[in-house]
Amino acid sequence: MSDGGRAAISSVGWLAREIEDELPGLRLLVGEARHARSQPLTAGSPPDVRVRLRELSDRFRGARAVGIRREAVPGAYRVFFRQIGLDPDVVRTPIEAAVMERMLRGGLLTGGLLEDVLLIALLDTGVPVWALDAELVDGQLGIRASSDGEPLGRASGAPALPAGRLVVADASNALAVLFGEAAPGHQPCARTRRLTLFAVQVAGVPTLYAEESLWMCRSALEQP
Amino acid sequence: MSHYEQQVIDRDDTAHGDRDARGSHPLAARQTASAPRREPEERAARATLRAQIARLERERAAIVAERFPFIAAPAPTGAVGMGPRLLGLGELERVRDQLAAGVQELHVRVRERAEHERRAREQLQRMRLEPGRYKFARLPVRDLGLGVCGAWEVRPRLGLIGMLAGWWQLKLSSGCPLARGPRAARPRRFQSNWARGSTAAPIHRCDPRAARFAGCDPRAAPIHRCDPRAADPQAQSTRGPAHAGEAMLSGSHGVAVHARPRCTDVSIAANAAR
Numbered sequence: 279m280s281d282g283g284r285a286a287i288s289s290v291g292w293l294a295r296e297i298e299d300e301l302p303g304l305r306l307l308v309g310e311a312r313h314a315r316s317q318p319l320t321a322g323s324p325p326d327v328r329v330r331l332r333e334l335s336d337r338f339r340g341a342r343a344v345g346i347r348r349e350a351v352p353g354a355y356r357v358f359f360r361q362i363g364l365d366p367d368v369v370r371t372p373i374e375a376a377v378m379e380r381m382l383r384g385g386l387l388t389g390g391l392l393e394d395v396l397l398i399a400l401l402d403t404g405v406p407v408w409a410l411d412a413e414l415v416d417g418q419l420g421i422r423a424s425s426d427g428e429p430l431g432r433a434s435g436a437p438a439l440p441a442g443r444l445v446v447a448d449a450s451n452a453l454a455v456l457f458g459e460a461a462p463g464h465q466p467c468a469r470t471r472r473l474t475l476f477a478v479q480v481a482g483v484p485t486l487y488a489e490e491s492l493w494m495c496r497s498a499l500e501q502p
Numbered sequence: 503m504s505h506y507e508q509q510v511i512d513r514d515d516t517a518h519g520d521r522d523a524r525g526s527h528p529l530a531a532r533q534t535a536s537a538p539r540r541e542p543e544e545r546a547a548r549a550t551l552r553a554q555i556a557r558l559e560r561e562r563a564a565i566v567a568e569r570f571p572f573i574a575a576p577a578p579t580g581a582v583g584m585g586p587r588l589l590g591l592g593e594l595e596r597v598r599d600q601l602a603a604g605v606q607e608l609h610v611r612v613r614e615r616a617e618h619e620r621r622a623r624e625q626l627q628r629m630r631l632e633p634g635r636y637k638f639a640r641l642p643v644r645d646l647g648l649g650v651c652g653a654w655e656v657r658p659r660l661g662l663i664g665m666l667a668g669w670w671q672l673k674l675s676s677g678c679p680l681a682r683g684p685r686a687a688r689p690r691r692f693q694s695n696w697a698r699g700s701t702a703a704p705i706h707r708c709d710p711r712a713a714r715f716a717g718c719d720p721r722a723a724p725i726h727r728c729d730p731r732a733a734d735p736q737a738q739s740t741r742g743p744a745h746a747g748e749a750m751l752s753g754s755h756g757v758a759v760h761a762r763p764r765c766t767d768v769s770i771a772a773n774a775a776r
Binding site: 296297299300301344345347348353356357360361362363364368423440443444455457458 | 548575
């Protein structure tokens with residue numbers, strides 16, 4: 279697919295003014311995907327996805343796991359974690375967490391179609407992608423700080439957020455803590471056919487990588 | 503400041519065709535022009551601190567990656583459970599200072615380690631030149647920064663004859679020991695469990711692909727005991743313990759840490775079967 283075709287699959291989410299000023303280089307890339315495969319998103323992965331996962335598992339060995347923090351894209355996420363008050367040695371960046379899991383488990387274990395697709399995109403590009411049920415997203419996604427006691431998601435009994443937490447939100451609600459799991463009830467389930475994918479690009483990460491990450495997820499899910 | 507007071511903008515990016523964010527969500531309409539903007543000087547100071555944090559983090563990562571496993575990363579100092587947030591000037595300064603202290607500590611350890619390795623190299627050179635002066639001296643390659651297993655040792659050539667004749671030589675050991683230790687020191691159960699038909703299996707890393715056949719869950723406990731004979735019921739009952747041992751070594755547990763076929767293990771099982 280040409281670059282022009284890839285660019286068209288994602289849009290840039292909005293940022294709160296203060297975040298835009300304070301964290302230059304932060305971008306939220308948002309894309310949509312239709313789930314066209316026969317198996318549900320939470321079911322086991324088809325052979326092509328499992329083969330890809332196994333290939334990636336062979337690519338990440340101990341030496342790479344140690345040196346990954348020096349690579350440009352994972353290093354950019356480490357720096358960004360520091361800048362938003364997270365210690366990457368405590369709260370691991372997505373790529374480091376995935377590689378650490380691979381080391382501890384002895385391989386990349388399949389966790390269902392969607393989880394595998396997101397993991398493959400992360401390991402291939404270093405850029406994490408999250409998925410939301412598109413039916414439950416209201417308007418365009420963006421990044422802002424939460425207000426005190428604001429619920430995370432629209433589900434009843436949603437956990438309350440403290441003030442100032444960076445969240446990915448739609449027009450009405452916070453849907454995920456930045457670099458955290460999606461709000462309960464907003465994660466895609468087995469029946470979900472339309473997904474909203476988003477990738478967080480930080481300073482030092484080329485846009486091409488972030489777009490590639492989204493494109494990989496989309497193409498893997500839309501493949502019949 | 504609540505998110506309702508924040509000013510929300512679109513990113514101006516001509517590479518992307520979608521510019522529908524502005525005005526598409528109520529927050530954009532609710533934004534207030536009176537949102538407090540911090541002083542430009544303070545913002546510049548924060549930007550400088552972030553740049554310093556970035557430089558220090560890269561330096562820290564480079565040291566840890568280059569000197570692994572001899573120098574470990576300093577213990578984490580960040581606040582746990584605080585979550586992602588915009589840091590103020592004071593918090594950024596704290597992060598910068600902690601990182602700077604960590605990098606300084608790493609530099610000290612790197613210097614100490616370099617000095618240690620230099621002394622070890624000199625010692626190795628002396629052992630090489632005059633082995634007779636360093637009888638049975640042992641120098642781990644770890645001290646030289648060349649790996650984690652193996653050791654240089656001054657040994658007599660031809661054993662007792664060399665000791666009596668004063669023929670000494672410097673030898674490098676053969677590398678990492680087996681995970682189960684030397685055979686002489688190995689617990690008896692590792693040698694003969696399968697031969698005796700015991701149900702206790704060696705601890706190993708289980709192949710997740712084979713785990714479902716063996717009835718164990720590698721997600722719950724990646725390193726655990728499981729019975730690979732369960733993977734092949736024929737092997738455990740009809741073909742005898744020798745074949746059961748083979749099943750462990752070669753069959754469903756293809757990626758088990760110790761599951762490389764070893765003739766000795768199989769022969770022990772075969773002897774016991776006879």
